[in-house]
Amino acid sequence: MNTSDSEEDSYNERSALVQCESPTIPSYNQDHDVSLPQQTDTKRRRPVSSGLDEPGPVERERASTPDGEEEELTLKYGAKHVIMLFIPVTLCMVVVVATIKSVSFYTEKSSQRLIYTPFEEDPNSVGQRLLNSFLNTIVMISVIVFMTIILVVLYKYRCYKVIHGWLILSSLMLLFWFSFMYLGEVFKTYNVAMDYPTLVMIIWNFGVVGMICIHWKGPLRLQQAYLIVISALMALIFIKYLPEWSAWVILGAISIYDLIAVLCPKGPLRMLVETAQERNEPIFPALIYSSAMVWMVGMADSSNPGSADGRLRNEGGARAQEEEESEDDVAHGGRRRYSAEEDLEEDRGVKLGLGDFIFYSVLVGKAAATGGDWNTTLACFVAILIGLCLTLLLLAIFKKALPALPISITFGLVFYFSTDNLVRPFMDSLASHQYYI
Amino acid sequence: MNLERMPNEEKLSLCRRYYLGGFAFLPFLWLVNVLWFFKEAFLKPAYTEQQQIKSYIKKSAMGLIVWVAVLTTWITIFQHFRARWGEVGDYLSFTIPLGTS
Numbered sequence: 001m002n003t004s005d006s007e008e009d010s011y012n013e014r015s016a017l018v019q020c021e022s023p024t025i026p027s028y029n030q031d032h033d034v035s036l037p038q039q040t041d042t043k044r045r046r047p048v049s050s051g052l053d054e055p056g057p058v059e060r061e062r063a064s065t066p067d068g069e070e071e072e073l074t075l076k077y078g079a080k081h082v083i084m085l086f087i088p089v090t091l092c093m094v095v096v097v098a099t100i101k102s103v104s105f106y107t108e109k110s111s112q113r114l115i116y117t118p119f120e121e122d123p124n125s126v127g128q129r130l131l132n133s134f135l136n137t138i139v140m141i142s143v144i145v146f147m148t149i150i151l152v153v154l155y156k157y158r159c160y161k162v163i164h165g166w167l168i169l170s171s172l173m174l175l176f177w178f179s180f181m182y183l184g185e186v187f188k189t190y191n192v193a194m195d196y197p198t199l200v201m202i203i204w205n206f207g208v209v210g211m212i213c214i215h216w217k218g219p220l221r222l223q224q225a226y227l228i229v230i231s232a233l234m235a236l237i238f239i240k241y242l243p244e245w246s247a248w249v250i251l252g253a254i255s256i257y258d259l260i261a262v263l264c265p266k267g268p269l270r271m272l273v274e275t276a277q278e279r280n281e282p283i284f285p286a287l288i289y290s291s292a293m294v295w296m297v298g299m300a301d302s303s304n305p306g307s308a309d310g311r312l313r314n315e316g317g318a319r320a321q322e323e324e325e326s327e328d329d330v331a332h333g334g335r336r337r338y339s340a341e342e343d344l345e346e347d348r349g350v351k352l353g354l355g356d357f358i359f360y361s362v363l364v365g366k367a368a369a370t371g372g373d374w375n376t377t378l379a380c381f382v383a384i385l386i387g388l389c390l391t392l393l394l395l396a397i398f399k400k401a402l403p404a405l406p407i408s409i410t411f412g413l414v415f416y417f418s419t420d421n422l423v424r425p426f427m428d429s430l431a432s433h434q435y436y437i
Numbered sequence: 438m439n440l441e442r443m444p445n446e447e448k449l450s451l452c453r454r455y456y457l458g459g460f461a462f463l464p465f466l467w468l469v470n471v472l473w474f475f476k477e478a479f480l481k482p483a484y485t486e487q488q489q490i491k492s493y494i495k496k497s498a499m500g501l502i503v504w505v506a507v508l509t510t511w512i513t514i515f516q517h518f519r520a521r522w523g524e525v526g527d528y529l530s531f532t533i534p535l536g537t538s
Binding site: 184187191192195197199204205208209212217219220222223 | 438511531532
């Protein structure tokens with residue numbers, strides 16, 4: 001199987017945790033929270049799919065309110081948005097782990113490799129294996145860097161058509177080809193007979209509605225569900241086609257790259273986010289998962305209190321509660337306007353790049369595939385969530401785009417290796433000696 | 438996409454597009470249409486476009502029911518008679534279960 005480059009790229013864009021910046025003037029642009037579907041690596045170089053490479057910056061809505069209120073808003077955002085991100089990340093990991101544990105296809109070692117990891121890992125010699133995994137990592141990271149730079153250049157020079165075409169092609173591949181493979185394997189595992197007409201109907205419906213939801217307009221929940229599904233599909237492909245040790249080294253290297261790309265002034269991801277903010281445009285749909293509703297242009301001009309209140313009442317329960325709370329804090333005079341603005345700002349929520357989803361799931365999936373033990377899997381899962389919490393906390397403090405991969409992946413790797421090598425033998429020998437603690 | 442925030446004409450146009458799109462062998466699109474616009478059409482106070490949205494929802498629901506009936510019938514027939522059809526059955530099959538006659 002050849003791998004596609006485009007996936008690499010999308011990976012790059014995807015792994016960013018982005019906070020939506022709200023301009024101080026009440027003319028908001030519509031934010032797209034579309035995320036890119038992960039591209040499959042089979043056909044071409046990966047199209048931009050889940051932003052694996054780039055741990056996206058964590059962006060948060062910045063309230064244009066006085067400092068005191070801003071801090072309160074920050075804290076309120078923190079808890080709620082953490083939960084809003086926990087759920088999709090957990091779902092993605094659950095899907096990946098469930099598939100790994102039940103469908104054996106994704107854990108079978110195949111002789112095919114991605115062209116991104118050309119060096120074969122020889123199980124006999126440790127030194128050679130280590131060297132080859134580092135070489136594989138170098139190849140992969142350079143491909144990712146290259147793709148990201150091309151993407152940023154395209155974006156800077158406003159070649160939007162090229163980028164959109166690329167994204168659409170990669171979503172197509174993900175939604176149709178990879179899900180076709182996935183369904184085939186699931187049916188084989190459960191020994192179910194499936195006929196071509198029904199299968200064609202299923203894949204056709206799934207794919208077309210997915211394309212509509214991700215790239216055009218669709219219900220928010222459905223769009224989020226599709227993004228989770230394609231992240232999971234992409235993660236499964238990675239788990240299958242990356243060699244053992246290379247996968248771990250690549251995870252580590254990607255975190256470091258993420259850190260550099262997002263925080264350094266000349267980092268490609270940072271330039272991407274800044275350019276998007278300068279132009280007041282949403283970052284590509286299909287690259288980012290957004291946890292909140294998209295705010296539509298046209299609400300900013302309704303400044304009369306009546307409609308603002310009406311809008312507030314129409315909001316979802318959680319948001320309305322928050323607004324009620326915030327109304328208690330705000331002075332009478334600016335209350336309605338503040339609530340309306342908060343309303344709009346809250347809509348953008350926190351955005352997490354798809355690449356982050358993918359890499360988190362790859363880590364947990366690999367732990368489930370190779371560790372073989374639920375302790376290890378759960379430990380990695382908890383580690384990633386803790387890392388995500390900390391990243392969101394940092395986002396609350398720094399209020400600019402932050403990489404979402406480094407902290408979580410570091411914790412995940414540390415927990416994986418320590419659980420595998422320390423906790424597991426300990427629990428095993430406790431169990432074998434029938435000694436309960 | 439937040440339906441709350443869209444003007445009524447846009448809602449109508451979106452509903453209509455979803456309805457028309459469903460004719461391309463996309464009952465899932467009709468299902469999404471029905472579920473998404475159900476509250477708009479039936480549980481909200483009346484507004485001008487609501488009548489048309491209601492009619493689109495009803496037509497989508499009918500189309501959906503027809504498709505579900507057709508697919509259920511076909512799947513039942515296939516699963517029941519697949520083994521007996523011999524070569525044709527195998528030709529139509531994507532996956533063939535192991536260990537059955």
